[in-house]
Amino acid sequence: MKFMIIMKANKDTEAGVMPSEQALTQMGNFNEELVNAGIMLAGEGLHPSSKGARVKFSGGKPAVTDGPFSETKELIAGFWMWEVKSKEEAVEWAKRIPNPDGTDFEVEIRQVFAAEDFGAEFTPEAREQEERLRERIASKQ
Amino acid sequence: MRFMMLMIPKGYETAAPGTVPDAAAVAAMMKYNESLQKAGVLLALDGLHPPSTGARVTFPGGKPKVTDGPFAEAKEVLGGYWMIQVKSREEAIEWASRCPASENEIIEVRQVQEMSDFPPDVQEAAAGFAEMQMKSGHSPGA
Numbered sequence: 001m002k003f004m005i006i007m008k009a010n011k012d013t014e015a016g017v018m019p020s021e022q023a024l025t026q027m028g029n030f031n032e033e034l035v036n037a038g039i040m041l042a043g044e045g046l047h048p049s050s051k052g053a054r055v056k057f058s059g060g061k062p063a064v065t066d067g068p069f070s071e072t073k074e075l076i077a078g079f080w081m082w083e084v085k086s087k088e089e090a091v092e093w094a095k096r097i098p099n100p101d102g103t104d105f106e107v108e109i110r111q112v113f114a115a116e117d118f119g120a121e122f123t124p125e126a127r128e129q130e131e132r133l134r135e136r137i138a139s140k141q
Numbered sequence: 142m143r144f145m146m147l148m149i150p151k152g153y154e155t156a157a158p159g160t161v162p163d164a165a166a167v168a169a170m171m172k173y174n175e176s177l178q179k180a181g182v183l184l185a186l187d188g189l190h191p192p193s194t195g196a197r198v199t200f201p202g203g204k205p206k207v208t209d210g211p212f213a214e215a216k217e218v219l220g221g222y223w224m225i226q227v228k229s230r231e232e233a234i235e236w237a238s239r240c241p242a243s244e245n246e247i248i249e250v251r252q253v254q255e256m257s258d259f260p261p262d263v264q265e266a267a268a269g270f271a272e273m274q275m276k277s278g279h280s281p282g283a
Contacts, residue, residue, distance in 0.1 A: 004189060006219060024266040045254040046145060052251040055237040062238035074217050076147060094198045095205035102203065110195040113188040121164040129171050133178055
């Protein structure tokens with residue numbers, strides 16, 4: 001099962017404050033453990049929302065708003081993608097995320113949809129299209 | 142430059158476990174996904190199960206505390222994302238604007254941090270991360 005571990009934003013991530021050397025070292029070690037355990041699929045950090053934008057689709061027309069966005073706690077600062085056997089395993093790993101700077105942070109654990117999660121609405125044609133798409137993305141890398 | 146297009150569907154914060162998008166919406170989205178892929182900008186994409194099946198971990202006083210979903214206080218949650226490789230922020234916004242999204246959906250466009258965005262001392266402390274991602278079988282952004 002694939003899970004997305006979403007690192008929520010806080011004042012520091014939104015202000016673009018760099019983590020301490022200690023924090024980076026510990027996070028590096030944690031990431032290495034994830035890789036060694038064979039569960040790490042990806043991990044990325046995002047620039048603060050002040051550099052981002054939102055597109056809304058009310059009335060059928062896209063309307064663009066520039067960042068920053070005020071609901072800091074709802075925003076995303078980065079994520080990991082993990083392949084694990086269960087939600088419990090993902091939670092156990094998440095509990096071990098290092099935080100030497102003692103900053104207030106929260107992660108959200110969400111299962112990623114796989115083709116088998118869909119029922120008959122996901123027609124054979126759509127499944128085939130999806131597979132084709134993923135193969136072509138994979139072959140690009 | 143890599144950007145994430147974060148899909149935020151209003152109402153998904155209270156969606157029941159097992160909620161899936163309907164066939165017409167999936168078909169329209171697949172056409173859009175294919176257009177991203179044909180343009181050579183699509184790096185990755187995923188959809189997420191509703192938060193009612195998820196969990197949150199906070200660290201009050203340095204100790205992990207687990208809360209199962211749904212999250213009562215959540216005003217908005219992530220429904221899925223695309224990772225794209227484009228030349229500018231404008232191009233990323235342009236792609237987001239073309240999405241066949243419905244009235245209740247918002248797409249947040251956020252630039253992904255690259256190693257070169259960090260100061261030299263941070264780059265040094267994080268050295269080996271790209272290599273680690275390669276080792277895990279995934280290039281950055283995969």
